[in-house]
Amino acid sequence: MKLVLLSGAGLSAGSGIPTYQEGTMSEEFKSFFSASEAQALQILQSHKHIFDGATPNNAHHECKKIEEFCRAADIEFQHFTLNVDSLIEKANGTTTHIYGCVNDPVTVVNSRFSEASIIDDLIWSQDDILVILGVSDNGYPIGILEANVLQAGGQVINYNIEHNSNLFCEQIIGSVTDTLKSIEVTSKLPLVFKELDLGKYKVDTYGININGLNYVVYFSPSIHFYNEMDLLEDIQTFIGHQLTHSSFEVKFDYEPNIEGGVDTQFKAPVGPPLSLLNLNVLGLTLCSLINIHKNQYGGEFYTASAAHSRLVRFYNKLAKQYCNTLKYGHWLEINLNEEMYYVIKTH
Incomplete structure (x- = not known):
C-alpha cells in the first residue's frame, strides 16, 4: 500500500x-x-x-x-x-x-x-x-x-x-x-487493524511510530470497557445517549509499557519528552486513525480519557484543533472521578 x-x-x-x-x-x-x-x-x-x-x-x-x-x-x-x-x-x-x-x-x-x-x-x-x-x-x-x-x-x-x-x-x-x-x-487508506482478544471482548489496535518511539493505539468497545470500570451509566448520562457496539474508547500507550503490565501502563517513555512538533504529529496521527476507524467500522461515538494531568492539555488541543476537521457533531468535556473525558459524536 x-x-x-x-x-x-x-x-x-x-x-x-x-x-x-x-x-x-x-x-x-x-x-x-x-x-x-x-x-x-x-x-x-x-x-x-x-x-x-x-x-x-x-x-x-x-x-x-x-x-x-x-x-x-x-x-x-x-x-x-x-x-x-x-x-x-x-x-x-x-x-x-x-x-x-x-x-x-x-x-x-x-x-x-x-x-x-x-x-x-x-x-x-x-x-x-x-x-x-x-x-x-x-x-x-x-x-x-x-x-x-x-x-x-x-x-x-x-x-x-x-x-x-x-x-x-x-x-x-x-x-x-x-x-x-x-x-x-x-481517511481513504484501507488500514488493517490488528484484533486483540481480551477474552470478554476484542480490541482493534494499530501500531505507530513517533520520532523513533513505538506506540499502540487501542479502540475498545465502550460498553465493555466502561462496564469493567463501573462507569457505563455515568458516561451515558453525561452523553445523553446509550452507547452501543458502535461506540469505542480510544487509548494509546508506549509499546514497552505494555510488556510491564499494570505497573507500567501509560507511563511516559524514559528520556526527554516529545517535542512540540512530535506531539503535533502524535495528535494528527491519533485523530486520523479515529477517522479511518470510523469509516471502516461505522463508529458512532468515540470517547477518550486523559487519566493523567499531563495529558489534559494535549487532549484539549486535539479537541479544539480537529473536531471541526473531523466533521463530528461535538466533542464534549466531562469530569468523572477526577479524570478528564472527551466524547466525539460522529452523527
Whole structure:
C-alpha cells in the first residue's frame, strides 16, 4: 500500500506562483524553451525572486501532514511535483521534482525537454492511492495515469479549481489551498487493524511510530470497557445517549509499557519528552486513525480519557484543533472521578 501525491501549479498558485496556463502565455516562457542553456539560465535567474519570496500556503502544510501520518503509520509515501518552486521543502516536506527545482537552476534548464517518465514508471497495486493536486491536462496527461491506477484496483482523488470531465475518479472542486485536508486524504487508506482478544471482548489496535518511539493505539468497545470500570451509566448520562457496539474508547500507550503490565501502563517513555512538533504529529496521527476507524467500522461515538494531568492539555488541543476537521457533531468535556473525558459524536 502506498499513497502518492502528484502536484502541479494549482498547489502553489495560492502562494503567488504563476500557474502553468499563465506561464505558457508569456513570451519569456516561449523563449526559455528556444534559448541556449546559458540564456535559459539567465531567464530563470531573472525570475528567481518570485520563487524566493514565496511562502508555503495551507496546502503545502497539509501535504507535510499527510507525509507525517504515512511515516508514523508505516505507509509508503511519495510526492512528485511538476512545480519548480521549493515551497514543499520550505514547509519541511519532501518531494521529487520532475522538472527540476529553482534551488538548483541547472536541473530546471536540463529538464526543459524531458518527459515525466519517473511517475509513469510507477507500479500500482490494489489499495494504492494517488492524489492529484492542481494538475491540469495541459500540464500533464493525468487521464492516462488515472487509468493505470484504477486498472490496478487503486483509488484516485483529484483536487482542482474546476471539474475535469475526462476523469472518472472522485473530484474535489475549488482552490487546493482551501480544500486539501490531510485527515480527509488519509481517511481513504484501507488500514488493517490488528484484533486483540481480551477474552470478554476484542480490541482493534494499530501500531505507530513517533520520532523513533513505538506506540499502540487501542479502540475498545465502550460498553465493555466502561462496564469493567463501573462507569457505563455515568458516561451515558453525561452523553445523553446509550452507547452501543458502535461506540469505542480510544487509548494509546508506549509499546514497552505494555510488556510491564499494570505497573507500567501509560507511563511516559524514559528520556526527554516529545517535542512540540512530535506531539503535533502524535495528535494528527491519533485523530486520523479515529477517522479511518470510523469509516471502516461505522463508529458512532468515540470517547477518550486523559487519566493523567499531563495529558489534559494535549487532549484539549486535539479537541479544539480537529473536531471541526473531523466533521463530528461535538466533542464534549466531562469530569468523572477526577479524570478528564472527551466524547466525539460522529452523527
